[in-house]
Amino acid sequence: MPPGTHSWLEEVTGVLVTHEHPDHLDTAGIRWIQERGLPVWASRVDAPNLRRKGLTVHELDDGALGMAVERIPARHGRGLLSWLMGPVSGYDLAHPDEPSVYLTSDAVLTEERLEAVERLRPDVIIAPAGAANMGLGGDILFSVDELVTLVRRAPGEGPAGEAVRIARTECLL
Ligand SMILES: [Zn+2]
Structure with missing residues (x-):
């Protein structure tokens, strides 16, 4: 990741998931979102499965x-x-x-x-x-x-x- 990425990540207020490939959202990523209590935004297609993974998901x-x-x-x-x-x-x-x-x-x-x-x-x-x-x-x-x-x-x-x-x-x- 480029320099400064970690400090940028501290400013995140929400997450947009475009699809469910593990190079976009893996177990560590799900844990990171949950630890921060961040809302997730996703399509109607992906939302149900992301909710099953324990995320708070809004349809975008x-x-x-x-x-x-x-x-x-x-x-x-x-x-x-x-x-x-x-x-x-x-x-x-x-x-x-x-x-x-x-x-x-x-x-x-x-x-x-x-x-x-x-x-x-x-x-x-x-x-x-x-x-x-x-x-x-x-x-x-x-x-x-x-x-x-x-x-x-x-x-x-x-x-x-x-x-x-x-x-x-x-x-x-
Ligand atoms: Zn992909």
């Missing part, structure tokens, strides 16, 4: 926390692999007093994601990338090229333009 629907919320189902791979990876929820979160955020969650680039950034015009896009794969069935996360394509499709010259430069820099390192 439109209007939650004073935000316009749109769930944008993600494709965590292509074809059969996407189905095997199970449901994954991306979100566009727009609070009137804050920059809007599109959290893609674990995804590959598809027309739905391109349509979402064009239509919703998020100020910030958070997109896990790195072209991870399982040795079969292709990538399960954005490649750098897909990330650049996504950001280039985003209208405006706001922070998303900066993300293109960041993606290019990462590519060179």
